[in-house]
Amino acid sequence: xxxxxxxxxxxxxxxxxxxxxxxxxxxxxxxxxxxxxxxxxxxxxxxxxxxxxxxxxxxxxxxxxxxxxxxxxxxxxxxxxxxxxxxxxxxxxxxxxxxxxxxxxxxxxxxxxxxxxxxxxxxxxxxxxxxxxxxxxxxxxxxxxxxxxxxxxxxxxxxxxxxxxxxxxxxxxxxxxxxxxxxxxxxxxxxxxxxxxxxxxxxxxxxxxxxxxxxxxxxxxxxxxxxxxx
Ligand SMILES: Nc1ncnc2c1ncn2[C@@H]1O[C@H](COP(=O)(O)OP(=O)(O)O)[C@@H](O)[C@H]1O
Ligand SMILES: [Mg+2]
Numbered sequence: 001x002x003x004x005x006x007x008x009x010x011x012x013x014x015x016x017x018x019x020x021x022x023x024x025x026x027x028x029x030x031x032x033x034x035x036x037x038x039x040x041x042x043x044x045x046x047x048x049x050x051x052x053x054x055x056x057x058x059x060x061x062x063x064x065x066x067x068x069x070x071x072x073x074x075x076x077x078x079x080x081x082x083x084x085x086x087x088x089x090x091x092x093x094x095x096x097x098x099x100x101x102x103x104x105x106x107x108x109x110x111x112x113x114x115x116x117x118x119x120x121x122x123x124x125x126x127x128x129x130x131x132x133x134x135x136x137x138x139x140x141x142x143x144x145x146x147x148x149x150x151x152x153x154x155x156x157x158x159x160x161x162x163x164x165x166x167x168x169x170x171x172x173x174x175x176x177x178x179x180x181x182x183x184x185x186x187x188x189x190x191x192x193x194x195x196x197x198x199x200x201x202x203x204x205x206x207x208x209x210x211x212x213x214x215x216x217x218x219x220x221x222x223x224x225x226x227x228x229x230x
Contacts, residue, residue, distance in 0.1 A: 001030055001031065001032060001033075001036070001069070002031045002032060002033055002067075002166050002178040002199045003031040003054060003065070003066065003067050003068070003167055004028075004029070004030050004031065004064075004065075004066040004166050004177040005027055005028055005029040005030075005050075005054060005063065005064075005065060005066075005150050006028055006051070006063055006064040006065075007026050007027070007062070007063040007064070007065065008024055008026070008027045008028070008050075008053060008060045008062070008063035008064075008065070009022070009026055009060060009061050009062045009063055009222075010022075010023045010024040010027055010046070010049055010053065010058075010060050010061050011023060011061050014023070022069075022222055023046040023049050023051060023222060024046050024050060024053075024060070024081070024220030024222050025221075025223060026063070026223075027050065027220075027222075027223065027224045028224075029054070029166065029217070029224060031125065031199050031201060032056075032104070032199065033166075033191065033199060034092035034194070034197065034199065035199045035201075035215065036189070036190065036193045036199070036200045036212075036213040036214045036215070037199075037200065037201070037202070037212060037213055037215045037216075037217065038202050038203075038204055038209065038212075038213040038215070038216045038217070039051070039199045039201065039202070039203045039204075039213065039216050039217050039218075039219055039224070040203075040204060040205070040216060040217070040219070040227075041218050041219035041220055042209050042220065043155065045219045045220055045221075046205065046219055046222065047203040047219055048171055050203075050219060050224070051171050051201065051203050053065060054169060054201065055084065055085075055090060055133075055169045056072050056080055056084050056088075057084075057090075057212070058111065062099050062128070063171075067083060067087060067088075067167075068083075068087060068166070070083070076228055080127050081180045085110065085113070085163060086163050086164075086165070087165055087166055087167060088165050088166075088168075088169060089159075089160030089161050089162075089163070089165040089167070089169070089171070090160055090167045090168075090169050090170075090171075091153075091157055091160050091170040091171070092156070092170075092171050092172075093171060093172040093173065093176055093178075094176060095144070095149075095153050095155065096156065097144040097152055097155060097156060097159070098144075099143060099144050099145060100143070100202070101142070101143070102140070102141045102142060102143055103131065103136060103139050103140055103142055103143075103144075103155050104124075104127060104128070104131065104141060105138050106125045106144070106155060106159055107130070107131060107155065107158050107159045107162055108124065108127055108162065108165055109159065110159060110160075110162050110201040111123045111127075111162050111163055114136065115164075118150065119174075125191060126162065126164075127158070127162055128140065130157070130158045130161055130162070131158055132172065134154040134155070134157065134158055134201045135154070135160075136151055136154060136155060136158075139151060139155075139166070142163055148181075149176060149177060149181070150177055150178070150180075150181030150184065150185070153173065153176070153177060153181070153182070153185055154185065154188065155189060156173075156175075157170075157185070157189070157192075160184050161196075161198075163194070165198070166197075166198065166199060167198070167199045167200075167201070168189070168192070168193075168198055168199070168200045169201050169202075170189065170200070170201070170202040170203065170204075171203045172190070172203055172204060172205065173185055173202060173204070173209075174186065174204065174206050174209055175204075175205065177191075182206060182208070183208070185209075186206075186208060186212050187212075188210045189202065189209075189212075190213075202206065214229070214230045215228065215229050215230070216228040
């Protein structure tokens with residue numbers, strides 16, 4: 001199993017009022033090596049919260065997050081950050097590319113800790129190969145302002161993949177794209193899932209993007225339910 005959520009709950013207590021806002025209520029989810037999973041549900045249902053907990057960017061109120069067989073509670077902050085950086089790639093609705101860097105420099109950013117010259121060289125080759133793979137060869141030295149939103153979002157996927165993660169987490173990755181760019185991105189995620197042995201978990205409002213994933217879960221009232229399995 002690449003990642004596992006065991007009986008995850010998340011709540012926020014409203015200060016002073018005694019009111020508890022329960023977001024996630026005892027959720028379990030297993031993500032296998034080659035899984036592609038869509039998580040759908042209404043706005044405010046806790047999809048981002050769930051994805052951030054799975055990516056160890058947020059802590060659950062209770063329950064366990066297991067990454068590659070390791071209970072993340074047993075890792076200190078440094079080890080957890082290291083594991084997260086190597087094991088998980090993130091894509092968000094907005095690409096968050098740095099405007100002052102070129103496409104290639106942006107893509108290499110998560111690989112900054114790599115200092116060994118030969119590994120560094122291989123990483124740069126890998127970056128160029130992936131950039132070409134997503135159809136951005138001509139833009140390799142362009143800055144984000146010289147690229148379209150769709151191109152920037154594909155660049156964000158490449159950046160997420162630079163450290164060869166086993167798990168890609170994407171939160172509304174097509175949320176700011178037009179239909180044809182959304183299609184391209186969905187196709188890219190599906191191909192990466194099958195070609196690169198990459199588990200993909202995507203939160204989305206797009207029925208098309210969700211339909212392309214192997215499993216669809218719906219999050220409502222704090223519970224996660226499988227609604228489709230291929
Ligand atoms: N730091 C926080 N404090 C209090 N409530 C929060 C906090 N973060 C998120 N929430 C609440 O959790 C709920 C789920 O949010 P979110 O996970 O962003 O939903 P979704 O991604 O499905 O739209 C929302 O009602 C939101 O207001
Ligand atoms: Mg959200």
